Amino acid sequence: MTTSPQENTSVIAAQALTKIYQRGREEVRALDAVSFTVARGEFTAITGPSGAGKSTLLNLLGCMDAPTSGTLRLDDREVHGLDERARTELRRSTVGFVFQHFGLLPTLTVEENVVLPALFARRSSARRAEMLLEKVGLLHRRTHRPHELSGGEMQRVAIARALINEPRLLLADEPTGNLDSATGYSIITLFQQLNAEGLTVLVVTHNAVMTAAARRQLALRDGRLADGK
Ligand SMILES: Nc1ncnc2c1ncn2[C@@H]1O[C@H](COP(=O)(O)OP(=O)(O)OP(=O)(O)O)[C@@H](O)[C@H]1O
Numbered sequence: 288m289t290t291s292p293q294e295n296t297s298v299i300a301a302q303a304l305t306k307i308y309q310r311g312r313e314e315v316r317a318l319d320a321v322s323f324t325v326a327r328g329e330f331t332a333i334t335g336p337s338g339a340g341k342s343t344l345l346n347l348l349g350c351m352d353a354p355t356s357g358t359l360r361l362d363d364r365e366v367h368g369l370d371e372r373a374r375t376e377l378r379r380s381t382v383g384f385v386f387q388h389f390g391l392l393p394t395l396t397v398e399e400n401v402v403l404p405a406l407f408a409r410r411s412s413a414r415r416a417e418m419l420l421e422k423v424g425l426l427h428r429r430t431h432r433p434h435e436l437s438g439g440e441m442q443r444v445a446i447a448r449a450l451i452n453e454p455r456l457l458l459a460d461e462p463t464g465n466l467d468s469a470t471g472y473s474i475i476t477l478f479q480q481l482n483a484e485g486l487t488v489l490v491v492t493h494n495a496v497m498t499a500a501a502r503r504q505l506a507l508r509d510g511r512l513a514d515g516k
């Protein structure tokens with residue numbers, strides 16, 4: 288079988304992605320025909336003013352929402368041609384997601400939070416959880432609960448959790464938005480390290496240091512990409 292180089296390397300291929308929300312009788316065109324590709328190993332920052340459509344785009348890329356029109360290929364598979372079960376499977380195996388507000392479950396320990404997505408995917412994970420907690424510098428906190436951690440530590444646990452199923456793509460929506468600048472810097476450094484190890488990283492950010500750390504910047508405004516492709 289022959290494949291083009293693009294098919295071998297493209298983690299994200301978005302074609303004319305459009306998302307229209309219905310707000311009462313009003314239509315909100317949150318994304319308007321956005322097209323771009325992300326190659327394996329890229330570190331991309333998505334910037335833009337509030338309301339530009341950044342979270343909407345990330346939710347589509349993370350298969351958490353469906354576009355009104357347009358197509359999305361993740362890892363060379365057309366996301367919305369799949370039935371729901373296959374799409375869930377694709378999301379679990381391909382994408383890790385990190386949120387601004389961390390999203391840890393308060394009643395679970397650090398280690399249980401990290402392992403949780405692997406339980407849903409029916410994968411064994413104890414060793415990998417240990418390795419990831421080591422990588423984010425929190426192995427000594429494995430039995431603690433989230434409320435015993437600082438914001439930066441919670442975000443590092445959330446990053447370890449996002450990586451438990453060995454995704455090819457890490458998506459993050461303002462991951463430093465709730466952190467002071469020094470703590471945010473440690474998250475940026477961690478993303479750089481993960482990217483240097485081969486992980487494809489795409490981050491929505493208002494943080495100038497994060498934007499500079501990414502090797503590629505895409506600017507969204509009024510649901511459209513201002514530059515990039
Ligand atoms: N569920 C929804 N229903 C209706 N409108 C929505 C919904 N979600 C987002 N919108 C609208 O879509 C547009 C884009 O929103 P989005 O959350 O993607 O912006 P954003 O770039 O992430 O902004 P911020 O920087 O403030 O997080 C905004 O006009 C917003 O009000």
Ligand SMILES: [Mg+2]
Nearest residue numbers: 341342343460
């Ligand atoms: Mg947002």
